[in-house]
Amino acid sequence: MSWLTAFLATIGHNVLAVVAMLGRVSLFAARTFSHMARPPFYPREIGHALMQVGWLSLPVVGLTALFTGGALALQIYSGGARFNAEAVVPQIVAIGMVRELGPVLVGLMIAARVTSSIAAEIATMKVTEQIDALTTLSTNPMKYLVAPRVLAALLTVPLLVGIGDIIGVAGGYTVAVKNLGFNSATYLHNTVNFLEARDIVSSLVKGAVFGVIAALMGCYFGINSGRGAQGVGSATKGSVQAAAVLILAANFVLTGVFFSL
């Protein structure tokens, strides 16, 4: 029986650890939103974060969406041909990009690019006592480091998702028209007519939620990093893992909320 007890104890220990971490992350998020809403605000930091999170992520988001849209068109055409349904390429590319692939892929690219960068930067600041220095200079690290980054992600990731959706659909359109023999006007007409307002709203809402998750995870793991290079490495790795899993979980929940009701 001792192995069974040990096994159950291990499971219990891990479940408790996950629950405790969720509690700490929730409190961290609540503190972050509270700091975002109250002065002082740091416009320079917010501007810098908008550039880092939003503008500089555009190339990777655009390329990801472009190739995914193109590949999706090829897949739908090839799959649809099995039951003479090649004509649905515009509709499926549009719905696939806008409802799912656009927000999820942009969220994951932001997790890879922005979450890791935020976690590594803040963890290094912690290790080199820059966070303590901020405090001694009468500056709250939550306000100066965390709030601007989360605000920037909340504002820019929905825009990135919107742009990613458009580029993804354009990628599908290009492949369909150039390689698969679709008529340009018909493709565009079918795409525009098929999409509903709900599809676009869900895409942008998902973008906002995924952006907040990505920035929060970077900040949380950075602020709570361990010592030395290993601490920075673990914080970076943990932040990207947590952000990716939470983005996929949130996507499931939000898809249920928007499309199962």
Place this chain on the structure above:
Amino acid sequence: MIEMKDVHKAFGDNRVLQGVNLTIPSGTSMVIIGGSGTGKSVALKCILGLISPDSGTITLDGQDVTKGDRDAFLARFGMLFQGGALFDSLPVWQNVAFRLLRGSLKKPWDEAREIAIEKLRRVGLKSEQADKFPAELSGGMQKRVGLARAIAAEPEIIFFDEPTTGLDPIMSGVINDLIREIVTEMGATAMTITHDMTSVRAIADNVAMLHDGVIQWTGPVAEMDKSGDPYLDQFITGSAEGPIEAVR
């Protein structure tokens, strides 16, 4: 005046501070010495509120440091960190003027820059260094920038955490002299933690030795060599023989 009364702090099973009692009169320079890992930095961070003590009281001019307006409390302090702790993303002058560019001490951009350049000059750096980034400076220059930042807002109290660690003897001497001059001319209360006995003799009015979580000896620097305290004597001479175990 800063007073620590029966301050305890443990990290897990490691009891770092075990009843520290220490008084630093206003306008004096106190140097805390002690081996690595004896809790010198922890004591300093407890005073600043960066770490909360488990028990005991810390007062500044009779006021409990954990109560009252935190910003007003921190505005009275300047601190030089061991590694400089300069903000990589900001140029040197913005590091120095950090406090003057935001918060209650905020000044116009140009005025803050002028003050920063003046403070850089005070620590022996030319104005050409102002627009560089910290990574472009040598270790000694970074320490000087850290010192300029610590004094930029003319604080009443300045803390120095291992100010000469990692510097060559000549640069250490320069930093020690700067600290002594600045503390004297500003009339500030200073608290320095160091292992470096040359720094102790250059900077201190009073010395306190921290060992086994308590202050083993404290007194004027002039009495340090004839204290008769075996812990302090061993530390001053750097001997492996004595009450302090060489292997910790």
